[in-house]
Amino acid sequence: xxxxxxxARLEEQDKRYIWHPFTxxxxxxxxxxxxxxxxxxxxLEDVYGNRYLDGVSSLWVNIHGHRKKEIDEAIREQLDHIGxxxxxxxxxxxAIKLAERLVRLIQRSPAGSRPSPNxxxxxxxxxxxxxxxxxxxxxxxxxxxxxxxxxxxxxxxxYHGDTLGAVSVGGIDIFHSTFAPLLFKTHKAPSPYCYRCExxxxxxxxxxxxxxxxxxxxxxxxxxxxxxxxxxxxxxxGGMIVSPPGYLGGVRRLCTxxxxxxxxxxxxxxxxxTGRMFACEHEGVTPDILCLSKGIxxxxxxxxxxxxxEEIHDAFLGEFRELKTFFHGHSYTGNPLGCAAALAxxxxxxxxxxxxxxxxxxxxLEDFLRxxxxxxxxxxxxNKGLMAGIELVKEKATKxxxxxxxxxxxxxxxxxxxxxxxxxxxxxxxxxxxxLSIGLEDLDRxxxxxxxxxxxxxx
Ligand SMILES: *Cc1c(COP(=O)(O)O)cnc(C)c1O
Numbered sequence: 001x002x003x004x005x006x007x008a009r010l011e012e013q014d015k016r017y018i019w020h021p022f023t024x025x026x027x028x029x030x031x032x033x034x035x036x037x038x039x040x041x042x043x044l045e046d047v048y049g050n051r052y053l054d055g056v057s058s059l060w061v062n063i064h065g066h067r068k069k070e071i072d073e074a075i076r077e078q079l080d081h082i083g084x085x086x087x088x089x090x091x092x093x094x095a096i097k098l099a100e101r102l103v104r105l106i107q108r109s110p111a112g113s114r115p116s117p118n119x120x121x122x123x124x125x126x127x128x129x130x131x132x133x134x135x136x137x138x139x140x141x142x143x144x145x146x147x148x149x150x151x152x153x154x155x156x157x158x159y160h161g162d163t164l165g166a167v168s169v170g171g172i173d174i175f176h177s178t179f180a181p182l183l184f185k186t187h188k189a190p191s192p193y194c195y196r197c198e199x200x201x202x203x204x205x206x207x208x209x210x211x212x213x214x215x216x217x218x219x220x221x222x223x224x225x226x227x228x229x230x231x232x233x234x235x236x237x238g239g240m241i242v243s244p245p246g247y248l249g250g251v252r253r254l255c256t257x258x259x260x261x262x263x264x265x266x267x268x269x270x271x272x273x274t275g276r277m278f279a280c281e282h283e284g285v286t287p288d289i290l291c292l293s294k295g296i297x298x299x300x301x302x303x304x305x306x307x308x309x310e311e312i313h314d315a316f317l318g319e320f321r322e323l324k325t326f327f328h329g330h331s332y333t334g335n336p337l338g339c340a341a342a343l344a345x346x347x348x349x350x351x352x353x354x355x356x357x358x359x360x361x362x363x364x365l366e367d368f369l370r371x372x373x374x375x376x377x378x379x380x381x382x383n384k385g386l387m388a389g390i391e392l393v394k395e396k397a398t399k400x401x402x403x404x405x406x407x408x409x410x411x412x413x414x415x416x417x418x419x420x421x422x423x424x425x426x427x428x429x430x431x432x433x434x435x436l437s438i439g440l441e442d443l444d445r446x447x448x449x450x451x452x453x454x455x456x457x458x459x
Contacts, residue, residue, distance in 0.1 A: 062299030074344035094339030096432030118305035120336035126267035126293035127161025129304035157191035192243035227261035232279035240389025271295030275385030298345035303338030377458035411457035
């Protein structure tokens with residue numbers, strides 16, 4: 001069979017056998033799927049040999065590019081030892097080394113006097129990292145001998161994954177409202193979304209009135225709230241919503257003052273995306289529990305870590321019969337291949353001084369955003385580091401959004417795909433999140449295509 005027949009067959013089989021995530025399959029079945037067969041650096045290649053710039057880091061996971069030699073080699077080398085072994089009752093070498101490395105990284109962050117999280121609980125994706133954090137926080141208060149704290153405080157527009165616990169603390173109606181009857185009750189604080197402030201306030205004159213709302217909830221309900229969970233600095237899936245300076249530090253202060261735990265979900269913001277290794281570093285914040293995944297393996301393999309403070313860990317210590325054990329775990333917890341990839345990923349951060357080299361890239365992105373916001377149908381263009389969002393609006397003066405059914409964000413992405421760039425929108429927000437390794441020339445091309453795509457989709 002020729003290559004064209006092979007490809008046609010793959011397309012047919014994809015449609016026959018696969019149900020894609022976050023995808024209206026009726027639309028998918030009507031379209032010609034792009035099937036990736038290879039790649040390298042910031043590029044992906046499809047089965048026809050077309051090349052695409054990976055403008056969303058393969059859904060926010062890729063850090064150092066595809067087929068990065070050192071990560072490839074680290075995985076191959078680990079394969080010569082063992083592919084997988086359980087963490088239930090056993091340990092493994094890469095998992096131990098990575099835990100030590102992660103804890104050192106967090107401690108290195110300049111922060112206040114709070115003890116940093118230093119006990120690493122592995123799982124295999126961002127949602128499970130969050131489930132672990134929620135269950136840990138809940139059980140912690142039981143062990144402290146307190147009345148059970150059955151609720152959490154989370155934010156509107158927040159996103160923490162798609163499993164039911166993570167959805168319970170989520171705040172994106174379009175994804176989450178269907179499942180409302182299945183969810184546990186949480187308290188919802190305002191999203192720190194300055195462009196569309198739900199309190200009709202304006203930063204900095206507002207003095208962070210969204211935090212005052214959070215404080216009102218805590219002052220009334222702290223005794224039933226196990227933890228506050230936030231995405232530090234950027235509510236990513238909510239639309240790349242960047243919180244104003246002081247907000248994150250304010251959340252930390254409120255958690256401390258009201259005696260509730262703080263969970264920082266850095267699944268998206270971790271590993272350099274915001275310009276620092278972790279977003280919490282920007283405001284010198286130390287959470288009680290830190291959730292990591294996505295970029296942890298450089299975007300190669302599914303791995304996650306929920307890192308808790310010693311204080312939380314020690315509350316679970318007890319005699320066997322006391323049943324203080326944390327009864328939670330996953331089959332692929334602490335997978336040695338994933339941990340080996342993660343160690344190689346961290347080595348690259350150090351050896352290639354990745355964070356130190358981000359300045360010019362962030363500068364180019366910010367120059368572009370300053371121009372983009374002048375477009376007739378761009379209401380807001382925002383970023384933190386190399387994570388950015390361009391919010392398209394129907395009416396700039398009134399901020400009236402485009403009806404979401406018009407799929408304006410998708411029109412930009414379709415334009416980009418036709419011009420060799422893969423991006424994926426969040427409703428009316430065009431997301432820009434290239435691998436940190438992107439070169440200035442490729443970044444320039446990515447931004448040009450996105451600029452043209454926005455002009456074309458809003459013409
Ligand atoms: C992607 C994401 C998750 C969920 O991670 P999965 O690996 O997709 O389950 C959780 N929290 C944040 C902030 C995320 O961006």
